[in-house]
Amino acid sequence: METVKKQPLLSGILILFLAGMVFANIGGSMYDGLLPLYLKELNAEITDIGLFFTLSQFVPLLLQILGGWVSDSLGRLKAIAIGSVFGFLAYFPLVLADTWQWLLLATAVGAVARSLVGPSFDAFIAEHSSEQNRGKVYGISQAIFMIVMVVGPPLGGLLTGAYGFKLMLFIAGVFYFIAMLIRLGMAREAAKTSKSNTEKLTFQNLKSNFGAMAGLIFSGGLITWMLITDGLRDVSFQFSGNLFPVYMQEVGGLNYQQIGWVTSMFGIFMMLSTIPGGWLSDKMGERFPIALGMVLLSGALFILINIPQGALYQWWYYVGWAVAGLGAGISGPAYQSLISKAVPKEQRGLAFGLFSTSLGVVSLPAPWIGSQLWENFGPTFPFTITAIVILLSVIPIWLKFKLPKDSSSPLVSEELEKEKVTVGAD
16 A cells, blocks of 8 residues: 655745744844833833834835735745845844934834735745645744744843843844845745746736725625724734833833843743644634633733732743733634635735734824823723723624635635626726
């Protein structure tokens, strides 16, 4: 009897792809959790920090969806390579800034990178997995990716505490430079070994893709509800997420190194839970792990904002971030898998860009509003709002996050048929 060799879940090109992502995001995670404190060091007040993160959303809001379209048109690896060049350039204003306003330039240039790399990352993984094991592949990929959250924050906190922000950011830039070289090499090899089937970046192509996606958005089905729920969560996260390092420093009394280790705890537990989360997604459907993840994330916030002050209770911050890591790890693979199944293959980049942007217009002022809530109602108030909204999001998730029972293809084909009538005539 002839035996069939079982294919590994991760192909060689996917492993190399993830290696580039790890190097790039170790650099980013070294400073990301400390960025509000870097702003403070550059003489920003609490309200300035809220204003900074509100202003920093303008460029991502404009570019995320366009970045997904570029990815769909030019190809995943080429889009990532172009984005990586911008990502490396963003480190120059980060290192050289002498006032907090200069960091807006860094976030704007970095947003170009994220708008190209982010949608391409999720779409590339979807294209290198089957529908039956997609949750597992996303889970394993995220587990590998979470190395960045285990290594980056402690390393960033250690270097910042010992040598200051400038040297830490320089080292982070070196990590990103290595990632850029890997990605440029992958794009070059892909161009040599495969036939070009990329589309031109034309207005007609953009119009056609946006029209097809608009049909999915306004259909009243799964994509509509995912966007509504994702947008409400995004608004609530923006109220408080960027203020949490300041909260841990001013209210919790944690130093740079402790903040780095606490954030690393999030990465460790997310790494431990992504593979089980992917397995749950494949076995039980996507909505169960997504709903469970939201419950855990909400519970984590309630833990973190109710920790008594004093060094004796600081270990509770590790507990809270560990629970948050479990929630993110369990829900992440299922969420990505659901998006990849709910949209046509040729529009996955656009879809992931859209979900990255979410209801960005609505959430745009949220960081500034969150800083005002901190100033006027106390430090815990914006975090309480976030926790409540995340918990309430479980209701639409459980009721509406459903694919057709047989497979995702009927949903996709049905929507495509609609688009042939409404958009295809152009």
